[in-house]
Amino acid sequence: MFDALSDRLEGIFTRLRGRGRLSGDDVDEALREIRLALLQADVNLLVVRDIVSRLRADLIGSDLSHSLTPGQQVVRAVHDELVRVLGGTALKITYASRPPTVVLLAGLQGAGKTTDAAKLARWFKQQGRNPMLVGADLQRPAAVEQLRVLGAQVRVPVFSEPSDPVAVAKSGLSEAARVGRDVVIVDTAGRLTVDAEMMEQVRQISEAVQPHYTFLVIDAMTGQDAVATAEAFHKTLALDGVILNKVDGDARGGAALSVKEVVGRPIAFASTGEKLEDFELFHPDRMAGRILGMGDVLTLIDRAEQAVEREDAEQAMAKLAEGRFGLDDFLAQLQSVKKMGPLSGLIGMLPMVPKELKNAQIDDSAMKPVEAIIHSMTPEERANPAIINGSRRSRIAAGSGTSVQQVNELLERFKQAQAFMRQVPGLAGMARRGSAKSVAKASGKRPAGKRKKRR
């Protein structure tokens, strides 16, 4: 998401970087370009107008801070404004004092409600809760079965019965109380468009279960239509937030940047793929940093922590950063790195990584022959790949069931990766200190105010 917008903003900032001070004309020109960039990202027209006028007030009205260069000043103003339109702070769930805490999901057909129900259940489990899923979509014959399959995958019980949606939702609550489940997630039926019948049904369910949280699932790929849908639902349901789905397929990001301002409700979670782990709490400040190319270091570190012990991750990063990363380390880390998610996704999160590399497809399945090849090397060869001559290459290829060409390719790629990693500014600092602040410093950018408050 936000690729085009990131590129354009980066261009604007680069042009400002050399300036000693900003004239009124400079500000005007930068704002004009920012406006264009936002419009091209499919951000709602009124929202664009607000953003630009607030930026103007911020840049012209306030005294120029002496500690910042003009370029930095604009970056910070844009960052703060992005954080604001993305919703300010991340959602913090308040659990019901008398469980269960009830979460109701609504949305159009195919938006991703049922998958999100399971993803949320998984998320609540990670928060130490005992969720239960309730299938109140009796519209589509296979809907409940789909929820049961997903529920089994995340090991969360699914309740449903062949009555009517309101009755199912209600019995779901008593069932949860009976078996001691403290969070209930209710999946509902979707319709092709916002229609009166669907609204009435979901309103009745809402009235019956009195949800603590009502989330609307919207499809980011539908852009401003998704925002209009959210407005319509909010009139009937009093939403607590939206779950932004299919972020992986949305190159522009218009819905994400408009929904809070238009509907008045923030993005609570974002879903970035079909797999159940492609789901995270939405952090406006991290997303703003990602848009500005500061790299989403906090998310990266969170994910690393989830997947591997923090120390392991930091060690791996330190080795990568310092170019001390031999083939042996590569192999040892392969498994844990794999757990951190698709590699291409991770690289995009690193700060200041050149675009060519961000877009490079690093395929996890390509890892299999790599593993085989490294397994066929002697420890000496792994530590010091430079000694791998022609005859050693033939032996390794034969031993791993690959070709000499594949061995050559791996060695070449490994060499390039090592060289590249040495050039990534901030990587070493991040690994050593594990803080976003140090990365911002190392990469020549000032950590923005909001970000500083975290941790």
Ligand SMILES: Nc1nc2c(ncn2[C@@H]2O[C@H](COP(=O)(O)OP(=O)(O)OP(=O)(O)O)[C@@H](O)[C@H]2O)c(=O)[nH]1
């Ligand atoms: N690429 C991508 N696909 C997604 C994402 N979320 C859901 N999907 C896919 O979208 C399709 C529809 O998802 P469902 O969860 O069944 O949608 P729904 O809102 O429950 O649909 P109805 O019950 O028919 O109203 C499925 O094939 C999902 O795998 C996402 O974040 N990214």
Ligand SMILES: [Mg+2]
């Ligand atoms: Mg569904």
